[in-house]
Ligand SMILES: Nc1ncnc2c1ncn2[C@@H]1O[C@H](COP(=O)(O)OP(=O)(O)OP(=O)(O)O)[C@@H](O)[C@H]1O
């Protein structure tokens with residue numbers, strides 16, 4: 227299980243971006259982390275994956291553990307060795323390599339024969355990739371690229387897969403296909419931390435969800451609880467929204483309404 231407790235992260239020694247967040251991803255579950263642009267979602271992923279240094283950031287408080295291992299002290303490749311693998315925002319695939327070459331590159335730590343078997347099995351499970359195995363990845367559609375990025379991550383045999391906005395920029399029909407892939411990942415027993423701005427998608431897939439704003443968790447609950455929450459509906463599902471800017475604004479607005487009535 228992944229456990230983040232009271233994590234504070236600062237960029238360039240001054241900019242506090244995470245202000246004491248706590249969240250958990252239990253084994254075998256899909257947990258969604260929602261929130262608007264700039265909330266600190268990607269920063270949370272960087273903290274988990276040992277990438278803070280690279281971005282001149284530092285965890286100044288709190289802890290992150292995975293099955294007891296202290297992730298904050300590990301280098302990125304050591305985090306991967308613990309079974310925690312991420313698919314970065316904007317799907318970093320090699321556009322000049324074919325689909326199959328991309329998968330081979332992703333599985334570089336494994337022995338040749340076993341590796342090829344796993345790649346073949348993956349292509350069978352995701353025919354979208356199989357049918358395009360010799361095609362340059364740069365020519366794949368956004369959704370296909372996302373599936374390739376997820377497929378490549380799966381070859382590392384993660385116990386926890388972190389997806390940073392997998393639906394970003396995808397047409398609704400393709401989002402459905404990516405959602406199906408995420409369901410299959412869970413069926414294989416892999417836990418998923420799903421970062422999303424598409425709240426409807428996140429609620430559909432997740433076992434539990436957290437809402438983050440301005441570096442803090444402002445709401446959490448299981449999908450039915452979140453969907454029933456009026457503030458959440460107004461801001462994230464756009465039901466009854468009146469152009470308000472943030473979840474905090476919605477709460478303030480509702481409080482004001484109560485005072486006035
Ligand atoms: N390298 C950096 N140096 C300084 N500030 C940064 C850096 N990277 C991100 N930030 C700031 O940290 C805050 C959180 O950014 P982050 O990328 O974590 O948000 P996010 O929730 O992933 O947003 P998005 O939905 O747009 O991807 C933002 O205000 C951003 O400007």
Ligand SMILES: [Mg+2]
Pocket residue numbers: 267268269315390
């Ligand atoms: Mg982000």
